[in-house]
Amino acid sequence: MRNHIAVDIGASSGRLVLGTIVEGRIRLQEIHRFKNGFVEKEGHCYWDIDTLFDEVIAGLKKAKAQGIDDCTLGIDTWAVDYVLLDEAGQRLHDVYAYRDDRTSQAIADVTARIPARAIYEKTGIQFQSFNTLFQLSVHDREQLRQAASILLVPDYLHYRLTGQRVNEVTNASTTQLLHLQTKDYDKDLLALLGLSRSQFPPLMQPGESLGYLSEPLRAAHDLPDCEVICVATHDTASAVLGVPARQGENWAYLSSGTWSLLGVEASRPITSEQAQEANFTNEWGAYQTFRFLKNIMGLWLIQEVQRHCGGTYSFADFVAAAEQEKPFQSFVNFDDNRFLNPHNMMEEIQRYCQETGQPVPQTPGQIARCIFDNLAILYALSVEEMEAITGNAIEVIHIVGGGAHNDLLCQLTATVSHKRVTAGPTESTALGNLVVQMIETGEVADLHEARQLIRQSFDVKEFVPAETAERAAWFREFRKYTKQT
Structure with a gap:
């Protein structure tokens, strides 16, 4: 050993x-x-x-x-x-x-x-x-x-x-x-x-x-x-290596941590005007792969809200409080640079809603609900863009990293994107780091075997889309209040 x-x-x-x-x-x-x-x-x-x-x-x-x-x-x-x-x-x-x-x-x-x-x-x-x-x-x-x-x-x-x-x-x-x-x-x-x-x-x-x-x-x-x-x-490259994907399935990854990195593992870069306009990136991966992905603001948002709440709420507390709130009340483009490093994240979210004439979330639970709802919309829109650019329909989204603990956000992602979602392992970045070492030392043959080893070592949760007639309305309202076309 x-x-x-x-x-x-x-x-x-x-x-x-x-x-x-x-x-x-x-x-x-x-x-x-x-x-x-x-x-x-x-x-x-x-x-x-x-x-x-x-x-x-x-x-x-x-x-x-x-x-x-x-x-x-x-x-x-x-x-x-x-x-x-x-x-x-x-x-x-x-x-x-x-x-x-x-x-x-x-x-x-x-x-x-x-x-x-x-x-x-x-x-x-x-x-x-x-x-x-x-x-x-x-x-x-x-x-x-x-x-x-x-x-x-x-x-x-x-x-x-x-x-x-x-x-x-x-x-x-x-x-x-x-x-x-x-x-x-x-x-x-x-x-x-x-x-x-x-x-x-x-x-x-x-x-x-x-x-x-x-x-x-x-x-x-x-x-x-x-x-x-x-x-x-x-760390994103390592996290993708730690995704327990099966060979042959059309899959996307969502590395969910401080940032949300949503993309596919590709054999070649895509530099079309469509990819550029959608702001997708082609980062180099291990073993002659590319990470064709969208960089989306992630759990930094709730981390900053937690900091301004004085640490009185745990992340689990925010999820529990958000579950009690009415969904999809305010629509916020969290990819706006104003959310990159504001002085006070709660106030910045409230100011955005005031400026756009929407209901202003007041409580920590309402703020958290606003964050999770809109991240799910951003994920779903990015999946649609990615499918259009690559010409491949995504079958499953593998959520890895700390965000895989957030059942509410995982279910929202499945429902809004209308895709099957698996969540876990949360330690995908460390696992991706480790399996490269294991391949180098000869304990594991290749990346395919490494992902099979990860699948048999760690349990994952599955989320299926909830049936709803409101998806189109959510997208319409999001585009209205965020000036998305």
Whole structure:
């Protein structure tokens, strides 16, 4: 039995999860959990990257104390945020968080120089103001000039662990700088930013080894003998690998966490004008796949409401309260940038409803109901768009991640989309991280076998659409109040 550890860090928390195969099933054990979140300093939002690294080391110490003497290790985090290193490997700046508003005008500025259509044809990546392309376009020019290496967050943690500088492809693709045909950084976009290819380390595929922990780390700490495997470092890429889909079914995934990522696993990118207008993205996946998906505001909405309620409501409390409220009273486009990082999420939702002349939700239960109803509508509309663009009818939506716990939202998704929904496993991101390690070490043959192993290891819930004559009215009202066509 081999030991594998997934370092899975999201926008609000991180953890180290031990994965082993026991009697034909994957067994998970959480070793260490810690909080994460950006901090505001001098008008900007930053990640505390040094503390994140310290927490990884703390987790490995716990693993060693529990008797884990050797293991493999894989890291996944969120995408787009980056670290600049000088020639000596020292960080040049604090790490900006993607919710910082410094890029509010960046898309207009960049597309004035290279047309949006040309950028999308090159990269296949949807336009979001926080993409690395737009973050770098507003970064201090002198710091960019001094940068010997530009790494994304998981790549920086790899560097701190092993001394190796690489950029893993599933995360690198989210920068909106990789060219779909050349499979490398696009020279025109680099020129626009005033950067050179030499400032970006070599690209690495999931499943390759980065070697063992560096000698200085092993000398300073009592850690397991640990080989670092480059997994699919973008947490969505890992989550998709952890979807228990069956070979041959037409399926979509909904990775439901801070963000909602809804899409299909594809063998090739789709860069048509229709895909661009619908703002679908073509992120690179593991094992020569693409994630054709829509980025939708997710449980960040309820996380922020919880924060402004002073933590008096658990997420289960919000679901229970929402179930008591009348559904579909107010229609809100939560993909509007005003919900990206407002000062007070509850007040922002109420203000939106006031401005559009709708009933204003007042109680936490009404706010939660408004969030869940409108997320389900956004999911359903995205599935319709995806079917029209790909020409394939979706049979089942697999909801994975923390949102799979929310039975109300899962049932709403089934009913509004009129699709069968499965919910679970909630640990799909850690599982996707772990199965790449297991494939690399030969314990699992390939991704097909890995998904079969996940299916036989974890139970899932099924939701079927409730019959209703109101779906068309919900869509009509949503489009009316959100100016959707």
